[in-house]
Amino acid sequence: MRRRRALLRSLGVGAVGFAAGCARLRRLGGPDELARNEVSSEAGGDGSVPMHQRDARHSGYVSGTVTDESGTDRWVSTVDPPDISSAVVLSTDSVFVPSADGVHALDRADGSYRWDRRPDATFPTVPVVTDGVVVVGELFDEPVEDEVGAVAYDAADGTELWETTDVPGGWARPTVRDGVVYLSGGPVDPGVTAVGLADGAVEWQTRLDAETGRVAVNETGVYVAQPTGIRKLGPGGADLWHRSTTGEPRGPPTVADGTVYAQTAPGSFAALDAATGERRWETIAPPETEFSAAVTGGTVYLSGGDLVARRAADGTELWRRSPAQAGASVETATDHYGERGFGDLAVTDDTVYVGHGDGLLAVARADGTPRWRRPFRNRVMGGDMVFGGSPGAPAVAGDTVFTFTSGGDCYAVAR
Template sequence: MPSRRQVIASGGLSLVAIAGGARAVDGPISIAAGSDFDWPMARFDAAGTATNPDASGPVEGPQVKWERDLDASVKGPAPATLVGDTLFVVGRSSIAALDRETGRVRFERDGYSYLSAPTVAEASAYRTPTLAITGNEGVYGLSAGGGYGAGEFNVGLQRWHAPGSPPPIRTSANPHEPSPVAADGTIYAAIPDSNRIVALDSSSGRLEWEYATNERSGGVNRPAVRDGTVYVTTRPDHVAALDAATGDIRWTTLVEPLEPEREHDYRQCNPPTATERGLVVPSRRAVTLLDPDDGSIEWEYVHDGAASDGSVAVADGTVYATDGEDELHAIDIETGEQRWTAEYAHDVHPVVADGVVYLTYFWLYDLVAIDAESGERRWTYELEAGPSQPIVGDGVLYVVAHNRIVALEEGQ
């Protein structure tokens, strides 16, 4: 059923047309088939590896390929996503689609309160994918085609909101909540300000199952999905493995404090990454590898930092993690031994492509590139405003930075 806002929007579009086209009406766009260079969700894939083995970005130094100003609400740490020839970018209450080669705006729509990056999910009931975006009280499912728009009105943009109806009041917060994860036609999402993970049908928003963590939870992180299992971490110390189809619990564990005798020495688990080797769980002072079958500890790397946020990237047998105080750490995923460290003080979400680790921190203006093999800094590029986590495509890196998106390619 369309929402009241959509019905009003539909009437508004009709009146616009009858009145002689006072406002131009643009229809839905087509979405090209995906490519090897897609980046369909934050941290690239459902497993949260933050690396696309087929993608590449600037290596020796960047130059601007194109940049595009967008709606004033487009700010904050939410990255873009990329499918086929289209980039998707969210603002506090808007969403835009751009051509990846030129930056031309394909559509720009007003919406509700969007609090995460968009996740592109296959939707068998539609011709175009669903864009899943976290909101105040649930997840919005939008048409990747954009529906029909005329000024502030639109129809056909929103497919569903779940669980329940969308809140009537918009928020002024920047997009900052964990992004949904899409796998095999299902969307897995952490509900803000709760201890719940939900699984939703990507076409209809139908609730497939729900999992609530223990009452001690201080919030649920972005889940990771691999080989039919959903992995969930919470703050401070809860980790669970769930059957992706049913939500049944396969195992749960608590990651014990490093120094139990110290008062308030909580782990503060950050978002997990699921790999063939095991489940990588970063926390405030350490990175831990858990056995994916039972949750037992395989190894633990203690950096003794203060990583209250951020996640890891995993590429070519190496885990890349920031400690929130001094350094980026490269860790051998087989043994848990250190390969190298590089100076970088912030707890962020690294991205890896073609032998380069890319780092951004929203409260600073720098985009940093570090050699993935040696840890040597390759270059630093200063943006005009605090950037999002970057994404990488076919030789181009894309970053959202305060009302604009910038595409960077290899410099001449």
Template sequence: MSKPPQGVNSNSLPGEWAMFRHDLGRSGSTDSIGTLPQGKLKWVFSTGAPILSSPAVADGTVYVGSQDGKLYALDATTGAKRWEYKTGDWVESSPAVVNGVVYFGSNDGRLYALDAHSGEKLWDFKAKSVIKSSPAVADGVVYFGAGDWYVYALDAVTGEKLWDFETEGPVNSSPVVANGIVYIGVRK
């Protein structure tokens, strides 16, 4: 069996932003050089519908979901499309990229794991409702919430459900993992 993916932490490579708000603590910060004095458009990529998810950047590739139901992998330097993956509904979940695997949810109720280089589906997990929550990956476990009122923990390699927890409402927020605890907000 292959080694399970480990979580991305604040010691990610400079310029990497591999999951929503950068790291498992969702700090939204990096040790990379700060903002440029003046912004300049580098490239534009149009999808078939609006984009509500935040992009993730890893290994020179930008990953972003669209309301056209697709996750796109784009060259970070040129904006050229490397691949796309079609789901059954909107992709509003921001992806997480860990050890060459892209994890993201779709409004079709599935959490997907794709090979980051080829876009090939490794596995998917079906929840009972939409998944807008952006996954967090820590110590070989993928954590996310769904509109079915549950928080899920899946094996990052196989997609097997390790546990679920019923909350008091739909879970559209994204989990934070810190000190062995999963924190997540619930719409009540």
């Protein structure tokens, strides 16, 4: 039997130790907190972040530069029960927040509640949102004999549009591109299933030899990270190539300019030719380092034990920042879950946004110089301290950075 915490660790998702209660949303309370988190009328802006690290290639890049209010709060709202540290996704008017029991839609301008829905799954995944449709994959912490799948909601009001159960694996993590949702899963009879965004009908399905994480998709194929290596699937799910790795890859691959970037072992990160899977370059780090990558402008930005920028063409290191050099708090660099490295990245024209410890950091894209740090609050629930750190992937749109923490707080911060 595979229990929830073991499952979350296998997915690279943090958990906090308290029982899940009824879901609800509330604004921060108390005179000091309300004054500090006064809502700005300038929040929001154009643009969207449809999925984890913005697009189906997981590039992590969005255009734009810092604002005059950089690092100040637009708003903070709380979702209960959180139970995860994960990514938020954005439409032009809403923020979609995954929680322990469903998905919550918040108003992007002020963080107010819009709607929430609770799929039958034990643990819903990070959603995707595009063309007015929100899709949530289903995860289960018990052995699953029947196939599971995903459920789609109207982004405006949460009306259920369709549900598919034609996905094997025990969980289904969605990526969306050009009207097709790609659901990757495991550990029971794992594979990748492509379904139509409009109706959830299966377009193709491929069974694989090992469980899969979130896939990356570009115009030439679907890229899959598995314990056995990195794999590329073509039209209809055909197996185009498979690159064995020395250890278990962690995190989703990133695809840019004909290259696949992926963690190929607990301490190595590689650039592979997207057409053939051949290695272009590889770097070695301390063996327990976990990487997240964002790529733009000929540079790949990596978060792990350090924050590093490398030349995309050959892996040459351009700059490196330790947590202290990037502006992280030394006092909150560790917690009761152990040491914390940098989290997922978002990159703009001049800034890299990344979580570390109990805060969100912004550093200069040119050299990693700290710009600002927004610390997260701790919470007390049932007499137990819930640490405010372990932020999920930041989502940048308009003039705001959005992130959701393992303490259940969704932050909108001026970028």
